[in-house]
Amino acid sequence: xxxxxxxxxxxxxxxxxxxxxxxxxxxxxxxxxxxxxxxxxxxxxxxxxxxxxxxxxxxxxxxxxxxxxxxxxxxxxxxxxxxxxxxxxxxxxxxxxxxxxxxxxxxxxxxxxxxxxxxxxxxxxxxxxxxxxxxxxxxxxxxxxxxxxxxxxxxxxxxxxxxxxxxxxxxxxxxxxxxxxxxxxxxxxxxxxxxxxxxxxxxxxxxxxxxxxxxxxxxxxxxxxxxxxxxxxxxxxxxxxxxxxxxxxxxxxxxxxxxxxxxxxxxxxxxxxxxxxxxxxxxxxxxxxxxxxxxxxxxxxxxxxxxxxxx
Amino acid sequence: xxxxxxxxxxxxxxxxxxxxxxxxxxxxxxxxxxxxxxxxxxxxxxxxxxxxxxxxxxxxxxxxxxxxxxxxxxxxxxxxxxxxxxxxxxxxxxxxxxxxxxxxxxxxxxxxxxxxxxxxxxxxxxxxxxxxxxxxxxxxxxxxxxxxxxxxxxxxxxxxxxxxxxxxxxxxxxxxxxxxxxxxxxxxxxxxxxxxxxxxxxxxxxxxxxxxxxxxxxxxxxxxxxxxxxxxxxxxxxxxxxxxxx
Numbered sequence: 001x002x003x004x005x006x007x008x009x010x011x012x013x014x015x016x017x018x019x020x021x022x023x024x025x026x027x028x029x030x031x032x033x034x035x036x037x038x039x040x041x042x043x044x045x046x047x048x049x050x051x052x053x054x055x056x057x058x059x060x061x062x063x064x065x066x067x068x069x070x071x072x073x074x075x076x077x078x079x080x081x082x083x084x085x086x087x088x089x090x091x092x093x094x095x096x097x098x099x100x101x102x103x104x105x106x107x108x109x110x111x112x113x114x115x116x117x118x119x120x121x122x123x124x125x126x127x128x129x130x131x132x133x134x135x136x137x138x139x140x141x142x143x144x145x146x147x148x149x150x151x152x153x154x155x156x157x158x159x160x161x162x163x164x165x166x167x168x169x170x171x172x173x174x175x176x177x178x179x180x181x182x183x184x185x186x187x188x189x190x191x192x193x194x195x196x197x198x199x200x201x202x203x204x205x206x207x208x209x210x211x212x213x214x215x216x217x218x219x220x221x222x223x224x225x226x227x228x229x230x231x232x233x234x235x236x237x238x239x240x241x242x243x244x245x246x247x248x249x250x251x252x253x254x255x256x257x258x259x260x261x262x263x264x265x266x267x268x269x270x271x272x273x274x275x276x277x278x279x280x281x282x283x284x285x286x287x288x289x290x291x292x293x294x295x296x297x298x299x300x301x302x303x304x305x306x307x308x309x310x311x
Numbered sequence: 312x313x314x315x316x317x318x319x320x321x322x323x324x325x326x327x328x329x330x331x332x333x334x335x336x337x338x339x340x341x342x343x344x345x346x347x348x349x350x351x352x353x354x355x356x357x358x359x360x361x362x363x364x365x366x367x368x369x370x371x372x373x374x375x376x377x378x379x380x381x382x383x384x385x386x387x388x389x390x391x392x393x394x395x396x397x398x399x400x401x402x403x404x405x406x407x408x409x410x411x412x413x414x415x416x417x418x419x420x421x422x423x424x425x426x427x428x429x430x431x432x433x434x435x436x437x438x439x440x441x442x443x444x445x446x447x448x449x450x451x452x453x454x455x456x457x458x459x460x461x462x463x464x465x466x467x468x469x470x471x472x473x474x475x476x477x478x479x480x481x482x483x484x485x486x487x488x489x490x491x492x493x494x495x496x497x498x499x500x501x502x503x504x505x506x507x508x509x510x511x512x513x514x515x516x517x518x519x520x521x522x523x524x525x526x527x528x529x530x531x532x533x534x535x536x537x538x539x540x541x542x543x544x545x546x547x548x549x550x551x552x553x554x555x556x557x
Contacts, residue, residue: 065443090472094449097439100405106522107405109434127432127528131328135526146434177481178448181466185474193472239454239491240470245324245430246348246490254552265324271531275555277548290534293551297542309545 001117003029004081005053006092009038014051015194017087019154021147022052025085026157027114030054033079035072035166037063037091049159056163063095066176073102074167082142088149089193096144106138109146112272117141129245129268149193149251150274186240195224197254200243200270202228204259204280204299208236213303214258220310226250228260244269259299262287279303312364312462314357315420316371317411317437318386319347319401319429320379330528337528346382348495349426353486355493356456357424358390364458368392370420374401374410380511387506388498394509399516403432403523408440413517415445420483422465427452427487438487448480451487 003025007018025032034053045056057075061067076084076099084099086092088110100107112133113124121138126148192198199218205211211225218225225241232242243250245268255273260266262278262285270276271290278291281298288294295302322328323343331338346354354371361367371386373379374397383394397414401407415423428435435451442449454475455468467486469476498506540548 090452090470093435093451094439097404097436097449098443100436101408101440101443107434107436107440108523109404109432109436122526128322128328129430129433130531132330132528132530134528137524137526139522139524177484178450179479181477181479183471183474183476191473249433263325264327268324275552276534277552288537291537292534293548294537294539295542295545295548296539302542302545305542305545306548309549 001029001083002031002033002079002081003083003085004033004035004076004079005085006087006095007034007036007038007048008087008089008091009036009040009044010194012040012044014044014048015087016154016196017089017147017149017194019051020150020152021085021087023154024114024147024152025083026052027152028083028117033057033081035059045163046161049161050156051154052157052159053161054159056161058163058165060166063091064176065098068095068098069102071166071168072099074169076103078167084144086144086146088146092146096146100144103142103144105142105144106140107144107146108136108138110148111145112148112151114152115143115145126272129249130271131264131268148272150253150272186238190222190224192224192226192241192243192248192250195250195252197221197223197256198226198243198250198252198273199223199256199258200226200228200260201231201258201299202260202266203230204261205231205236210300211237213300213307217256217303217307217310220307221254221256223254223256224252228263228266257287257291258303260287261285262290279306312367312422312458313420314360314367314369314422314424315415316350316354316357316369316386316391317423317425317441318350318354318371318373318382319426319431320344320373320375320382321347321429321431324348324430328530330530334528335526344378344382346386347426347429349428349430349487349489350424351495352490352492353424353426353488354386354389354391355496356488357422358496359493360456360458361390370395370418372397372411372414374399374407376400383511384506385498387509387511388502389496390502392509394511395514396511397514397516402521404434404436404440406519406521406523408437408444409519410517411437411441412444413519414514415441421462422482423485425485425487427489435487438485442485445483445485447483447485449485449487450478450480452489453486454489454492456486456488456492
């Protein structure tokens with residue numbers, strides 16, 4: 001197995017999910033290739049050895065279909081890579097799909113266990129939005145795996161990184177049928193899917209004007225803010241904050257749910273969080289059955305006390 | 312203009328998930344199946360576009376078994392004009408995308424709408440794989456869709472990491488949709504009556520193998536160690552979370 005990992009950086013810092021993907025890859029083969037779409041400095045490239053990169057492929061192109069065909073696929077073929085690993089992110093969904101069809105590698109998403117490579121590839125994947133999982137056997141000796149967050153803790157390595165260039169085949173360019181007109185940044189500094197801590201609130205907060213204390217708590221914890229579906233449906237919070245079965249699925253280290261009863265659809269989006277803290281004035285709220293820590297009390301009393309305790 | 316909506320037929324979001332046959336098979340006893348919530352949004356947007364321009368034809372397609380026919384009828388009642396079902400179990404993303412792209416090769420469409428993901432296997436890749444197999448653009452998750460006046464291009468909004476991107480796309484294209492692209496539509500009595508006579512065609516599967524086998528299902532471990540903390544002693548929680556080094 002020759003392994004390639006696609007990495008994501010936030011400025012010049014390697015994202016946690018990418019570090020985890022590198023540790024996962026080292027468990028398959030110590031000789032790990034890595035590539036990224038982000039422009040990073042030489043210093044950063046050389047420092048990637050401590051996260052487990054053996055060979056870093058310098059990439060100067062965007063991961064658009066043209067470039068995938070012209071550079072990425074010839075490189076994968078040249079280095080005889082037969083296992084490609086992605087951390088699960090929105091932007092890698094397109095790339096992993098294209099690589100799967102063009103290379104004819106089977107593609108498994110939502111991987112949540114280590115993979116065993118025998119004459120078949122065996123691993124587990126979450127299904128039904130985290131309500132269940134399934135043991136999968138792949139009849140192939142090549143694969144593309146998209147990893148769930150937090151299925152493995154990243155470890156340190158002591159490698160020196162070899163830097164290579166991508167192969168660049170001149171191919172007939174495809175016509176570009178997609179034109180980006182503009183990009184708008186959403187409010188909030190912390191990307192929900194990257195956040196290690198998430199503070200989430202539901203209808204129990206009674207109205208959008210009461211979110212100030214949630215935002216304050218999130219700021220102190222350096223956490224992302226999320227909400228339940230009824231809250232985003234009512235327009236109290238923007239749609240992209242909605243976590244649950246039909247919203248974003250997240251698995252932070254700590255998920256703090258305030259005034260959310262814990263309907264099965266909501267749980268589906270958050271039940272793979274490492275630690276769940278539930279704050280609710282109803283001791284019968286179903287969410288308590290799925291929590292590690294519970295506080296039975298009115299959010300309007302508890303949150304200010306929580307903020308004080310953190311100070 | 313022809314729009315195709317590819318729907319998944321999945322257990323209702325409130326379903327309790329369980330397995331039978333030594334955990335080798337999903338237990339569908341008492342499970343209510345629904346049109347995938349994301350495809351419901353996609354269908355609603357297509358019907359809105361048709362309400363403005365009646366020359367648009369809306370087809371729905373499901374890759375799945377006979378039990379899904381009532382849901383295809385429901386899509387017809389909501390406003391689709393014709394329905395197709397490719398009669399085979401939808402094993403995995405690549406397999407389903409092969410079925411859909413083979414169907415589209417025989418029956419061209421201008422816009423192919425799907426949900427951003429099915430809520431059973433959640434891979435969210437059928438749209439991209441279908442686009443790749445057909446050699447046309449695929450975009451997801453799309454939250455807004457409008458046609459230009461010549462109906463040869465669409466203007467869409469798509470979620471990206473920490474932002475929204477507005478794009479212009481030359482048709483044909485495949486889109487993975489999510490709210491708030493439209494409000495869900497509930498079929499009215501006239502729609503339900505009309506749906507009875509609209510065509511629902513069952514098609515044999517297109518030959519295509521799959522390399523992915525499901526051996527055994529399981530449920531995640533339940534948490535049973537809830538620690539209740541008094542709201543007047545919240546320091547206990549802060550200390551506990553710090554001890555976990557999180």
